[in-house]
Amino acid sequence: MSLDSGIGSLGCSDEYVVRRLFVFIKDNLIFESLQDGLMQKQLLSEKEKEEYVCSNCARHYWSERLLKLIIRRKRCKEFVAFIHQMSCHKHVSEKILEVQEKAKGGTLKAANGAVQRRINLTLTHELLQRHFACLYMELEPREIADEMFQAGHLTLVDHDNVTESNQRYKRLSFLLNILMKKELYAQLVCTLQSLGYRSVLDTLQKDRKLKNKPSEYSTCIQHNFILLQENIPCFGDASFLMEHELDSTNISDIESCKNAVRKISKLLKILLIRGKPACKEFFRVIEVDLKREDLIQKMKYKSAEIKRRGKPNLNQRHRSLRTPCLQEHEEFLNEELEPLDICDLLFEEGAMEISAHDKITETSRRQKQMKYLLETVNGNENDCFHFFLYILQKEGYESILDELKKSAPGAVGAVPHEQSENLRLSIRVAREPDDVGNGDIHMRLSVGGRTGPQVEQALQDSHSSGTEILEEAILHGVVDIRGVSSGSIVLQLRPVTDQAVQTLLNVRDNNRLVEMIVGMLKKVNIASMMDGTEPLEIKVQVYKANPVGVISKAEDAELIKKRLKAHRNVLVSELEPRAIAHVLSKSKAFAKSAIDSVLNADSCNDRVENLLSLVEDGDSEVVKEFVTALKDLGYSSIVELIDPPDIHNRAENIRKMITSNYKNILEEMQMKLAKETLSKCVGDVDEIREKILPKNGNRKKRMSSFLQFILQDDHNVIEFEKMLRNNDLEDLLKIDENVQGEHIPTQGIELTFVEDQIHSSSEGVLFEAVITLSHTA
Numbered sequence: 001m002s003l004d005s006g007i008g009s010l011g012c013s014d015e016y017v018v019r020r021l022f023v024f025i026k027d028n029l030i031f032e033s034l035q036d037g038l039m040q041k042q043l044l045s046e047k048e049k050e051e052y053v054c055s056n057c058a059r060h061y062w063s064e065r066l067l068k069l070i071i072r073r074k075r076c077k078e079f080v081a082f083i084h085q086m087s088c089h090k091h092v093s094e095k096i097l098e099v100q101e102k103a104k105g106g107t108l109k110a111a112n113g114a115v116q117r118r119i120n121l122t123l124t125h126e127l128l129q130r131h132f133a134c135l136y137m138e139l140e141p142r143e144i145a146d147e148m149f150q151a152g153h154l155t156l157v158d159h160d161n162v163t164e165s166n167q168r169y170k171r172l173s174f175l176l177n178i179l180m181k182k183e184l185y186a187q188l189v190c191t192l193q194s195l196g197y198r199s200v201l202d203t204l205q206k207d208r209k210l211k212n213k214p215s216e217y218s219t220c221i222q223h224n225f226i227l228l229q230e231n232i233p234c235f236g237d238a239s240f241l242m243e244h245e246l247d248s249t250n251i252s253d254i255e256s257c258k259n260a261v262r263k264i265s266k267l268l269k270i271l272l273i274r275g276k277p278a279c280k281e282f283f284r285v286i287e288v289d290l291k292r293e294d295l296i297q298k299m300k301y302k303s304a305e306i307k308r309r310g311k312p313n314l315n316q317r318h319r320s321l322r323t324p325c326l327q328e329h330e331e332f333l334n335e336e337l338e339p340l341d342i343c344d345l346l347f348e349e350g351a352m353e354i355s356a357h358d359k360i361t362e363t364s365r366r367q368k369q370m371k372y373l374l375e376t377v378n379g380n381e382n383d384c385f386h387f388f389l390y391i392l393q394k395e396g397y398e399s400i401l402d403e404l405k406k407s408a409p410g411a412v413g414a415v416p417h418e419q420s421e422n423l424r425l426s427i428r429v430a431r432e433p434d435d436v437g438n439g440d441i442h443m444r445l446s447v448g449g450r451t452g453p454q455v456e457q458a459l460q461d462s463h464s465s466g467t468e469i470l471e472e473a474i475l476h477g478v479v480d481i482r483g484v485s486s487g488s489i490v491l492q493l494r495p496v497t498d499q500a501v502q503t504l505l506n507v508r509d510n511n512r513l514v515e516m517i518v519g520m521l522k523k524v525n526i527a528s529m530m531d532g533t534e535p536l537e538i539k540v541q542v543y544k545a546n547p548v549g550v551i552s553k554a555e556d557a558e559l560i561k562k563r564l565k566a567h568r569n570v571l572v573s574e575l576e577p578r579a580i581a582h583v584l585s586k587s588k589a590f591a592k593s594a595i596d597s598v599l600n601a602d603s604c605n606d607r608v609e610n611l612l613s614l615v616e617d618g619d620s621e622v623v624k625e626f627v628t629a630l631k632d633l634g635y636s637s638i639v640e641l642i643d644p645p646d647i648h649n650r651a652e653n654i655r656k657m658i659t660s661n662y663k664n665i666l667e668e669m670q671m672k673l674a675k676e677t678l679s680k681c682v683g684d685v686d687e688i689r690e691k692i693l694p695k696n697g698n699r700k701k702r703m704s705s706f707l708q709f710i711l712q713d714d715h716n717v718i719e720f721e722k723m724l725r726n727n728d729l730e731d732l733l734k735i736d737e738n739v740q741g742e743h744i745p746t747q748g749i750e751l752t753f754v755e756d757q758i759h760s761s762s763e764g765v766l767f768e769a770v771i772t773l774s775h776t777a
Contacts, residue, residue, distance in 0.1 A: 015076040017099050022067060022150040028092050029063035038066075041082050043075050057164075058255065060248035064163075072156055119193065121205050123185035128176050131203055134210045136355035137273055138200045141171035142249055144191060153187045154178065166256030169358045217279035218272050223303040225348040229264045231295055232286075241285045245278045246270065258726045261676065262361065265344075269354050306349070311383065312390045318401055323378050323385050325404045330374065332403055336699050338670035339369035342391055351387035352376060364728035366668045396695035423527065424776050426750035427514055429507060431768035438501045440545035441479075441766070445517065446488040448537040451529045455536070456489050458524035467666065467704040472519035474662045476512050477504045480708055492545065496711050497655050505542060505767045507751065513540070514749060517771060526773065535774035542767035557620035560627065562682030563642040563715055564612055574638060577607035583629040589621045590614070644718070651714035654721045657733040658711065665724075665732050669703035673723060677710065680719040 018025065031053075038044040044053070044066065053065045070079045084093045128135065145162040148154045154162075161174045179188055192201050203210045214222075221228065243251075250270045257263045271278045286292050326333065343360045346352040356376045360369050377388045392401050447455045463469045463484045470481050478500040479493040495501050504513050517538065530536055564571065581598040584590045594614050601607040615626045630639050644650075658665060674692055678685050688709045692702040710720045724732055 013076070014080045015071065015074070017096055017103070018067070018071060018076045018079065019150060019152065021095060021099055023146050024095055025092060026064040026067050026146075029066065029089070031059075031062040031066060033088055034066075034086065037082065037086065041078065043070065043078055043082060058248065058252045061252070068156055068159070119189065119201060119205065121189050121201065123179075123188060123204065125176065125180040127204060127207065128179070130207070131209075132172070132176075133353040133355045134200065134203050135176075136168065136172055136353070136358075138197065138210075139172070140249060141168070141175045143195065144188070145171075145175060147191045147195060148184070148187060151187070151191070153182075153184055153191075158182075166253050167358065167362050168253060169355060169362065172355075214272075215276035215279060217276060217283055219307075220299050220303040221268060221272060221279055221282065222350060223306050223348060224299040225265075225268060226344050227295075227298065227302065228268055229261050229344075231292070232264050232267075241289050242267065242271075242278075242282065245274065245281055257362075258728065259676070260726075261672075265361065269358065272354060311386070312394075314386070314389055315393055317405070318389050318393060321389060321401075321404055323380055326374055326378050326385075328407075329404055333374065333400070334367065334370050336397075336400055336403075337370060337373070338672065338694075338699060339366060339373045340670055340672035341395075342388070343369070343373060344672075345391045345395070346377075346384060346387055349387045349391075351382045351384045353381070366670060396693065398695075399698070423518075424750075424774050425514065425518065426752070426772045427507065427769050428752050428754065428772070429767075429769040430754045431765060432507065432753075433505055433766045436501055436505060436544075436766055438495050438498055440482070440492065440494045441501055442543045442545055443491045443493055444488050444539075444541040444543070445491070446539040446541075448539070449534055451531070451536065454529055455521070455524070455526065458529070459489050459520060460484055462520075462524050465701075466698070467700045468523040469520050470704055470708075471663050471666070472516055472523060474659050476516035476519055478512075478656075478659045479504065480711060494712075496659055497652055507769070511749060514771060518773070521773070527775075530773070530775065535772050538771045538773070540767070540769045540771060541765055543765055557623040559682070559715065560623050560642050561616050564616060566680050566682050566715070566719075567641045568612065570641065571612060571638065572605055572608045575608050575611070575635070576633075577601075577604065577611050579633055580611060580626075580629050581607075583632060584625060587625045587629075589618070589625045644715075647714045647718065651717040654717050654733070655711060657735050658707070658717070658720075660735045661732050662707070666700055666703055666707065668729060668732060669706065670699070673727060674703065674706045676726075677716075677720050677723040678706075680722075681710075681713075681716045683709070683713055683716065 035044065035049065039046070039049075048069060052069060053062055057065065070076055080096055083089055083096065086093070142163050145154060145159050149156075149159040158178050161178065162171050165171050165174065179185060189201070199210065246254075253270070254263050254266045257266050271282050283296065287296050339360060343352065343357055347354075347357045356372070360372045360376070363369050363372065377384050389401070392398075445456070445459070446452075459469065463481065469484075473479050473481050473491070473493065474496065477493070478496045480496055482492040482494050484491055503510065504516070507513055517540065521538075526536070577598055581595050585592070585595045598607050598610045598614070601610050615622055618626075627639060627643050671692065671694070675689070678689055688706060690696075692706050694702075696702055710716045721733065724730055
């Protein structure tokens with residue numbers, strides 16, 4: 001009989017006993033002490049260990065996976081014999097013998113208390129879905145799956161599907177789907193009875209929401225959810241301080257979060273699920289262990305203010321809005337909302353359940369986050385829609401609120417795709433450069449004919465109001481638009497990569513320039529402006545802007561100083577200032593009084609701060625000596641942070657990935673991700689933080705400003721890549737070969753060169769051509 005069909009017919013075989021004792025054995029096995037013996041007895045191979053038992057899971061799940069491997073490979077008889085020989089697992093051996101004796105004597109009770117009296121409760125998938133939030137708070141799906149697998153109700157595959165995920169939401173969803181497909185509702189009731197989940201059974205029986213009043217500690221933590229994310233140390237410290245309140249599943253769930261803020265977020269929600277004792281202990285840890293009584297006072301004050309305020313008032317203009325407006329303006333909301341921030345704010349107000357918050361924030365892509373967010377807000381549990389409007393009002397999303405008050409948008413003025421594509425192109429090149437550097441350039445576009453002024457104005461308006469023109473420049477030209485002048489359109493272009501300008505102006509070998517300009521024209525619906533009889537001519541002239549010089553030693557030192565500020569927390573925690581000061585005391589670049597200011601400081605932190613201040617205020621020689629001292633003392637990881645080797649080439653490769661995927665990256669960007677990146681960036685970070693606030697325009701425009709800021713500096717580019725990887729967005733860094741590769745002139749483009757054209761690399765005009773667009777017959 002197939003193992004996965006259950007254990008009812010296995011009698012008292014070793015396989016039956018291992019299944020019946022699954023939970024006990026996995027909780028009592030010490031894998032590390034058994035692995036050598038298991039391999040000697042050929043119960044476990046090196047490949048099985050590396051590829052399954054110890055692969056991609058925390059240490060505390062190794063024994064569970066080992067046990068499932070033993071069952072799956074039909075090695076239970078040999079495994080039981082092996083355990084009987086291991087003196088260090090005598091208690092496991094005795095338990096196995098006890099169950100075997102009871103099974104033989106017919107005195108072994110049915111699994112999961114199946115013989116006990118069942119309560120009068122008929123479950124359905126719909127009933128369980130209605131109480132999903134309650135089940136999420138009260139049950140750990142792994143525990144239910146363990147018990148039902150042990151009783152033979154779930155197969156190994158079923159158990160894997162539930163337990164292998166590090167997201168509680170997925171575990172519960174998988175479990176409920178299995179119960180529905182296999183109609184195991186009666187067995188679930190028995191399992192809940194045997195595990196003592198009386199409140200859950202009562203909730204399901206009465207079919208009404210569980211009314212548990214949260215403790216003052218829980219409420220205060222939820223009211224300060226964002227404040228705590230910003231102020232609690234990285235999870236490593238929090239884990240150490242709270243480990244006595246966390247079980248293995250909790251730790252595994254937290255560790256699976258790559259983003260540091262999301263780790264803290266997950267920890268806080270786990271404490272809320274665990275209830276008053278865990279939350280009360282968290283308060284003690286903050287006040288006593290972290291010595292942050294100031295934070296406790298801030299939390300209590302904010303929580304009291306929210307309670308005093310009660311349900312917040314909406315502006316008179318917004319009170320008439322109802323949930324149908326969400327569906328009417330769904331496309332607009334999908335473009336403009338930043339779900340991670342709004343989700344945190346809704347949760348902080350108590351308008352969103354933990355299960356909904358997890359579902360949204362543990363999804364990496366913004367469009368899916370938006371889908372789940374709008375579903376939650378539209379469901380309107382806990383007055384979610386009211387709080388959603390309040391948050392938009394409070395956070396400065398007035399433009400979104402104004403849009404929601406309008407009637408549903410219609411499809412007016414749409415231009416058929418075929419019309420914009422049905423164009424014939426030709427380019428006549430009058431001047432091309434022999435050689436050109438990679439500095440900023442100005443590109444003048446002079447549009448001829450009756451529609452010329454209209455086209456030029458449309459290009460300027462498009463750049464002012466949106467990002468589509470910039471997207472074309474970055475995607476095809478790998479250049480950033482710094483500004484647009486009126487009259488004949490002058491695009492002030494800054495190369496994003498080292499070879500961008502040379503490639504853009506090399507019209508003999510690629511058609512990037514034509515694609516960029518025509519792409520911009522299509523974004524302003526150029527086909528609708530052409531009357532069909534007169535071709536449209538665009539004169540293109542490219543000029544040199546200010547040349548870019550080679551980075552001097554002084555500038556290199558300034559970059560290192562900027563990185564000192566960006567990574568200050570790491571430096572303060574890692575450096576031993578006395579040792580560094582003693583090394584620097586031998587250098588002529590540091591005065592004795594300066595070294596004394598470091599050595600005589602009151603605390604280690606103060607000594608590091610004084611040392612870093614000396615370096616930041618010093619010249620290039622001071623910076624050089626500091627970096628050399630770090631190298632000599634073995635601080636290789638710190639040196640990589642502040643003076644990374646080959647940083648430019650690495651950043652260039654990342655820039656190519658960003659420009660190749662610019663539109664997709666822009667689609668995913670939101671404030672939460674931008675703030676995470678900016679916390680490690682150099683340059684005028686405060687200015688860009690202000691620029692990307694919701695009050696300053698639509699999301700794409702703001703996030704495009706952020707990306708332009710990132711692309712300017714090698715250090716920031718690398719930090720941006722780290723942020724994407726930490727948020728499961730590394731797929732956005734895959735280069736599309738169709739876009740990034742060499743471009744061969746398209747067959748539909750007529751390319752001609754004036755025979756007596758001027759080759760020029762002197763100042764002035766670098767490149768000159770005329771692009772002609774006309775409708776095909």
